[in-house]
Amino acid sequence: MTSENKPDNKDLPEGSAVSVVAGVAIAKAEEKAAIEAAAKAAKIEAAKIPKTEPTPIHGNGTAETHPLTWRLKHHQQVLSIDTYESLEGYEGLKKALKMTPAEVQGIVKDAVLRGRGGAGFPAGIKWSLIPMNKEGSPDVGPKYLVCNADEMEPGTFKDRLLMEKLPHQLVEAMILVSYAIGAQTGYIFLRGEYVLAAKNLNSAIYQAKAKGYLGENILDSGHNFDLHVHTGAGRYICGEETALINSLEGRRANPRTKPPFPQISGAWGKPTIVNNVETLCNVPAIIVRGATWFKGLSNGRSGDAGTKIYGASGKVKFPGLWELPIGTSAREILALAGGMQDGLELKCWLPGGASTDFLMPEHLDLAMDFDTIGKAGSRMGTGLLMVVDQTQNIVSAVRNLEEFFARESCGWCTPCRDGLPWAVKLLKGLEQGEGKAEDIDVLLQLTRFLGPGKTFCAHAPGAMEPLQSALKFFRSEFEAGVRATKVDAINHISVIQA
């Protein structure tokens, strides 16, 4: 175990130790006067930002270069509706309402906006599966738009920022998309722990309603849309699209079989679109500036379009988030994070969450986009790097990852429910130097038995990604956990028995 390293952040300025404790607590639960609470939250929020934060999330961004975060430049605080409107807010919605839904869908399809939740499926194509009537408008009848705001992928903290600081951006995006797919009801499926995000989103919805952006006959377009924040009560599996729908319906969050796909039969058996927060937040700007502009954002670095909120955590100097052209290399992201903490070297890294394969330092120059990272044998996932330094034993890190997956298995299918705890048991043995030689083979076998196609959903295959890559790159560390005297002991016993 190398977790003896002090969690004290050496890079914090003097005296901040106290301010962190006194100040980090996000708004207290008591429902006092709303204004008082907001002022307090703002104060606390301001104290939370380490003074040494080197690169603001937006760089020196403008609306043209940093569509997701440029508004944060002027306003560290939560954007009110008036400020948001003064910064091109709700422009995308107004423009979209003058087009037909099919036209709106067409622009987003042309922009090739790929899902930012990890899977990378193009949003425009997803929407186009929604049944439409002959005139090219979405069919009448109930349909649902669900925002997947159940951000629980270990190492991922981007949607939290978008919702806490820019709630109107998401609200506008959802109204706009609801028009494009003809949904009358929308839900933001938010994880319960995001208390501040829930508060800010609810007040954004309230403000939007008051201005006629939500409700009946929005801006005289004839379109009606009702938006609710639905907060969850835990369980990582809710992030899986169909499990999320089950959870929304008030059931256990077990995934559903596909087909039928949610676009045809989702929530309450009706056509349903589920999109990630960051994916949705891109839509208003795409409508304002167009598909060609969006595709140009990656600046030739990648075949993918737009920007991406990248980030870094682990023992880097300045963990954080940055909106960058999609396809920026991991090395550049690491540089923005100030590189590794002093005295540490990069051992390996996860490109985007716990369910991605480890990559090595030699992969740092690869473009962080869906296809490039995919070709290197991993997945971009959520695009938030997690770095592992050379003092960290990989067996322990993988044990931690598999404990997470084992606990969060929904328990529906056997390989996942039983295989993951088995992997944890073997890894614990190896971690303590108590492993058996065949344990490594069993682990390898598990990576196949729990691999793609063997389980009901992608949870178990996702869990196998860090394990299989760790076995590939660091096999000797696993071997070091095999108890050296074991074979001797068995020989010894067999001699006695003979």
Place this chain on the structure above:
Amino acid sequence: MILKNKARIVTDQQPHINVEAVLTESERAALHDFMHHYPDPRAASLDSLKHVQKRNGWVDDAQVNAIAQVLGISIPDVEGVATFYNRIYRQPVGRHVILLCDSIACFLMGNESLADVFKKQLGIQYGQTTPDGRFTLLPICCLGNCDKAPSLMIDEDTYGLVSRAQVAEVLEQYL
């Protein structure tokens, strides 16, 4: 999932329970309000459980029954939800629930040794409540606060960059 409490025999005849005696008027009103958000009352079960849980910190059998009755759905449906989601407690918990993030970014930043300090100062393990009923200690998956790892929540407050030396100071704020 195993039911956390005693097994119950399920029949078509749900045990009738006086809802008024179990849920306050404002709780019942809230439940009715939740139902309006969804096309099917069952969907309001999680919101209802969370709301009712606010009163005592956990949900007892009578409350589960009452929720089922108000929503007009079966008790097992409500119980199934209550036992699946880790933030609904079907057993008493302390006045304050500490959720320590134990996912990978916090692990890499030393969350296990931080957890040891919590366990030692409180004299309990994960899943236990202090004898004075003040704290319950639980692990939780990534809090989306990884840039400030190690991270934790107490009730609805999120903390980041917590060092071992700060544990006592953090705990002091919760009586």
